[in-house]
Amino acid sequence: MKVLGMISGTSHDGIDVATVDFEVRDGVLHGTVGHTATIGYPPSLRQRLVRALPPAPLTFEEACALDTLIGQAFADAATDAIERGGPVDFICSHGQTVYHWVEGRHVLGTLQIGQPAWIAERTGVPVVFDVRIRDIVAGGQGAPLVALMDTMLLAGLPGHPAALNLGGIANMTVPASATTPHTLAYDTGPANALIDAAVVRISGGERSYDEDGRLAAAGAVHDGLLEHLLGEPYYALAAPKSTGKELFNAEYVDKAVAAFPGIGDADLVATLTALTAQTVADEVRRHGVDTLVASGGGCENPTLMAMLAKRLPGVRLTTTAEFGAPTATKEAIAFALLGWQTANGLPGNSSSATGAAGDRVLGAIVPGSAPLRLPEPLAVAPRVLHLGGGRDD
Template identity: 65%
Template sequence: MRVLGMISGTSHDGIDVAVVDFALAGTTLHGSLRHAACIPYPPALRARLRAALPPASLTFAEVCTLDTLIGQAFADAASAALAVAGKVDLICSHGQTVYHWVEAGKVHGTLQLGQPAWIAERTGTPVVSDLRARDVAAGGQGAPLVALMDTLLLSGLPGRPAALNLGGIANLTIPTHPGAFPALAYDLGPANALIDAAAWRACGAHFDRDGELAAAGRIDPDLLAALLAEPYYALPPPKTTGKELFNLAYLESLLSQRNLAAVDVVATVTALTAEIVAAEVKRHGIDTVIASGGGCANPTLMAMVRSRLDGINVVTSGTLGVPSDAKEAIAFALLGYFTAHGLPGNIPSCTGAAAPRILGTITPGRAQLRIPAPPSEPPTRLLLA
């Protein structure tokens, strides 16, 4: 089955796409990456989306408009991907998360915009979407759904490996360790969410290109201590967070009584991510960290992470055949494959759901909808090329 995976992450800079051919041999799922790209949002849409994110208040009219415009942008991105990679059997669209409703550590709801009907109408291909809601309805956090791919990819690797994603939010996946404990995955805290906010505050940049702002600044110990005092870090997993908490207003509240150079703020929030990553990696006795996400393109952040993980092997997901900037799109292609084959896409020990669930809803394409038969045994390992 050939699947197109699509997602716009918490940095809301554009739409990541990945076309993957999947073939199951026994319990090993083989995936061949045929195409990967990032299609930037049109500037006007990105500005409108940025203005709508928490802590902003919205009207239903604006929600409807954004749902339509984002859906059309995803349809454009799908069409561009198909023009390069050719026909696919299925599209899996995560859409754009705009709100994650969390109170006292419990997720009550989650909202992703990007109406899938626009994608199905444009491409004629069935679309799996709204994947997080079913896990939430089953008592889970709705995230991290990338844990499915992480656990399959890391299956059988020696030692104690873990997958680290440095997107808007940093999350960690620790696969099942035979005879010891089930798989674990959770959001550690902010990565690019606060770095981007600090870069915007410093010079109106959408992100800290090549980590240059952080490299020019100095870490402020007082601000770093205040950031590390955030109660979220002490919550036990499973747990998730997002820009509902870690946003520009959050950062400004901590800076109101401090007079710091803008580049020092960027350096300090970059160090914050490195600190929370290192603390959790060490807490779980990890010996190999396989990193992915946009944060891998920030050499200052990666240097800070490595300096705090001295003696621990830190590599990027490219060593497993997964380009670090395409990982989430590949993960949602995989989730689409699982949904189409009647396989659960969540891991209860990672999300906190009551049980495994088949995720998402399916919007039919132009042809009669045909659902493949479930495999006799679900995949236990993923090999990507």
């Protein structure tokens, strides 16, 4: 079964796509990664989306318009992926997260927009969507859903490995082992969210991220500000836990900087980059991880990766590219896997990681142009994933 996975992450900068052809052989799930790409939102749409995000007020009219426009952008991306990578049997669209309703350690709701009917209408292919809410209704965090792919991809690695995704928010998966009886997966805190917010303010909106980590590399970490930021109560919460830009946003940066007047632009970005590295490193050490497999846009920031490596002596730091998943589109591959799981009647969450009452089949399905036909559910879910053929286009 060939599945197209699609997601726009918490950086809100565009749509990651990946086609994966899945086949079970001898109890192992093999995935051949075909076309992968990242398609940026049109600048006007991205600006409109960013202006609507918390803590900004939002009307139902604008919410409806964004749901439609982003759905159309996903439909365009799906059509392009199919033209380039060939026909697919299923599509799994995560859409664009615009709000994750968290009170303390409890998630009460989540909202992803990007109306999937546009995708189904344009492509004629059935679309799995709204994949987080079933886990939340079952008492889970609804995140991180990449835990399933992480555990399957890292299965069999010696020692105590973990997976790290550096998107807008950083999340880590620690598979079950002799010292960790159950898989853990949770958001460690911001990855690029605060860095991006600072760069947007510094550049007057002309830049959306610290390209190649150059601004951070030009600055010096402000120890006082870093200590202040590390006092954020979220870091002290026990897993499972999740967060988002509802907390870690431009207003958060402004409030922190107000206590340290006069800090330079480069020093601010260096400090925010160090915050990401420090909060991730603290969690890696907490779990005794000896191999850390990273993915996400943060892997393209050499200053961040160097800060992380410096804080983790003795830990092997590599990327998911070593395992067949390009770093930029690993999450799209993960959602292709979730679409495959749903189509085959298999759970897509890792309940020990999210905190749900049990494993659940995730999502709803918009039929394509033909009657919806699903394969017979698999009696035994594969626990190992081998990927091949992947590269970023």
